[in-house]
Amino acid sequence: MPAHRPVSLRPRPLAVLVTALLTALGLALPLTSARAAAAPGRGSASMGMGVAAHDGRSGTPSTGDATPTEGVDVSGHQGNVAWSTLWNSGVRWAYTKATEGTYYTNPYFAQQYNGSYNVGMIRGAYHFATPDTTSGATQANYFVDHGGGWSRDGKTLPGVLDIEWNPYGAACYGKTAGGMVSWISDFLNTYRARTGRDAVIYTATSWWSDCTGDYGGFATRNPLWIARYASTVGTLPAGWSYYTMWQYTSSGPTVGDHDRFNGALHRVQALANG
Template identity: 30%
Template sequence: MCEVPLKSLSKLAPLFALLSLAACGPGPTALPDRPMLTGARPGNYKETEATELARNFAIHGVDVSKYQGNVDWMAVHEGGVQFAYIKATEGGDRIDPKFLQNWNGAKAAGLPHGGYHFVYWCRPWQEQMALFEKTVPSDPGALPPVLDVEATPTSPTCPRHLEREQTLRDIKAMLVEMERYYGKRPIIYTTVDFHEAIFYGNALGEYPMWIRSTKHRPSVKYGDRAWHFWQYQSDGWVRGIPTRVDRNAFYGDTKDWQVWLKTNGFASN
């Protein structure tokens, strides 16, 4: 699908007003009328409709894994990044080798941070949650955990065709367990194809959603689906990170962000 250049960001404000978060718990009351970046998007990058629209949001963050190498978290925070999600586990037996280094570094820098689990569809959900709980500290000051659910049809070890109803039951079971263990409503991260196949009809709409859309505004592929986080770029450059990195925006202004942090128990060092 071709990209559509934007002539005026201010004309898009009514579109964002349609994205109510009533179904996702605490959320913003309104979006800013103009960019409020204050250094939240450092570095050079190729503009797309998504990156340009992301300027409407005040709060920006990154998500990282071993592929980002050795991160200087103090530089990341000082460069304007306001939150980080860190890969912790995958399936039932894989721990990201940089998890503890990233977790401790982000915490030492006073940066709001949380862990995420990448679901492997050929392991029982109980084993996956046991590994995540063993790996990610139950820290009252951390951000809510994230369940990363994506289709993996080309996986050499798990080319499983996902049946919607069973998949939703497994996802729900993992979310319930995450909330039981960490005491916070977890977040679902997903992609366009998975959302179209599994989450249509606002399935599991009671959970905050983190969506991926790196070319266009969320409504192009997700319709009126409510969301809390938007992964709008996969190849950004950020101060303190030696490789390209995913960048994300929070749905809301600075006040909404502070409310959300307080609701989820984040305490800065």
């Protein structure tokens, strides 16, 4: 006869007993481990990924007084983009994520950056900032060295510093307001020295207020790209009296992130020309 295994008399944890009971009843829940709920991996960030969660989503955007020019922004999440479809829908400018920190380059950058240009769009590149990993100057150099430069061809927009909620940790990357302003200044000054252009700043008003102390010193040189998914842009960050671009939705046609330039196409061309 086979030997009988001794029965353990140690009490089982309540979670184990509950799981066993649910399994026996055919009601087992889907896996919700810490690994499944973990923060996204480095490199997965994209422009505006924290906007809906922190600022909400409401309303249909109004055009305002100016004639807006439709644009899009893309990252590795979109893969190979159907640029001809976007062009035929009226999109005339595009920004592509080039880099993040100093550890990531977009594997689809060439198709996205060159593809938008080849269908006739005015294009540019953006950098997703991670101020907790390396200095602003280091990241600006990495950006320029991996697609974030500028050329005077009339169809290339200045680079963008995407500075927003940290998708991997503390919203302000563990920096004080003064420390954040210094980091941004370091990036912007280095980018200007490398390219001769002032970078565009992409941000959301609530993040800017919380993480820079509503600093207003960049408005005279750096165009503002505001993120807000609502019928209007609302209150702008300190210093800026108007916005240059507005990311108004993350659920637009063909690719999710759609934007409006605050002016007609010739104004987009003027920004490209510097």
